Amino acid sequence: MNDENIQNIIHSVSTNNNKNNKEIIEQIQIVVFELDNEEYALKINDLREIINIPNITPIPNSPEFIRGIFNLRGKIIVTVDLEKRFNFSRNNKLSPKHIIITEVENNDFGVVVDRVKEVLHVPVTNIKTAPELISNKIHAEYIDGVVVLEGKDGTSSRIIIMLNLMKLLSDKDLLTLGSVIKANN
Numbered sequence: 001m002n003d004e005n006i007q008n009i010i011h012s013v014s015t016n017n018n019k020n021n022k023e024i025i026e027q028i029q030i031v032v033f034e035l036d037n038e039e040y041a042l043k044i045n046d047l048r049e050i051i052n053i054p055n056i057t058p059i060p061n062s063p064e065f066i067r068g069i070f071n072l073r074g075k076i077i078v079t080v081d082l083e084k085r086f087n088f089s090r091n092n093k094l095s096p097k098h099i100i101i102t103e104v105e106n107n108d109f110g111v112v113v114d115r116v117k118e119v120l121h122v123p124v125t126n127i128k129t130a131p132e133l134i135s136n137k138i139h140a141e142y143i144d145g146v147v148v149l150e151g152k153d154g155t156s157s158r159i160i161i162m163l164n165l166m167k168l169l170s171d172k173d174l175l176t177l178g179s180v181i182k183a184n185n
Helices: 003-025 132-137 172-183
Strands: 027-035 038-043 049-052 065-073 075-081 098-104 108-112 115-123 143-151 154-165
Touching: 027 098, 027 108, 027 154, 065 108, 065 143, 065 172, 075 098, 098 115, 108 115, 115 143
Parallel strands: 038 154, 075 108
Antiparallel strands: 027 038, 027 115, 049 098, 065 075, 098 108, 143 154
């Protein structure tokens, strides 16, 4: 085997590795959940854990979208109700089953969802800009885009709204409340 053949083999292998690395970089992992029979998603990197809803204690004089607090292994968790945060009028009377736990600016938060459905690996190219209709229902600043998943026949089979958890939980009142609770832990 001559040097030219070896160089071609090395180039071929490195090109294949770069293609494989590119595919990994172009994928994003999301957690899909339901809220009033609509599908939403969050980046999995934004989450710490998912739990069943415990007993939640209401907080007097807190913003309406704060459902309350609960104790999770010695930590007090502020709980946000997305239905109230987005001013939804619910079509289905389902009791939420899950809370998604996250941390924003050193404060622990829980986000109440009807149920967590699945974890998906999605190509970044499948995330599109949210249409105005969606931005009118949920303020555009809370949306990172929509995930369009194609069916086997090439038509879109699912559209999932990607939420920006950091913006959703960065409200001044919410962070202040989290800081006060954390200081009293």
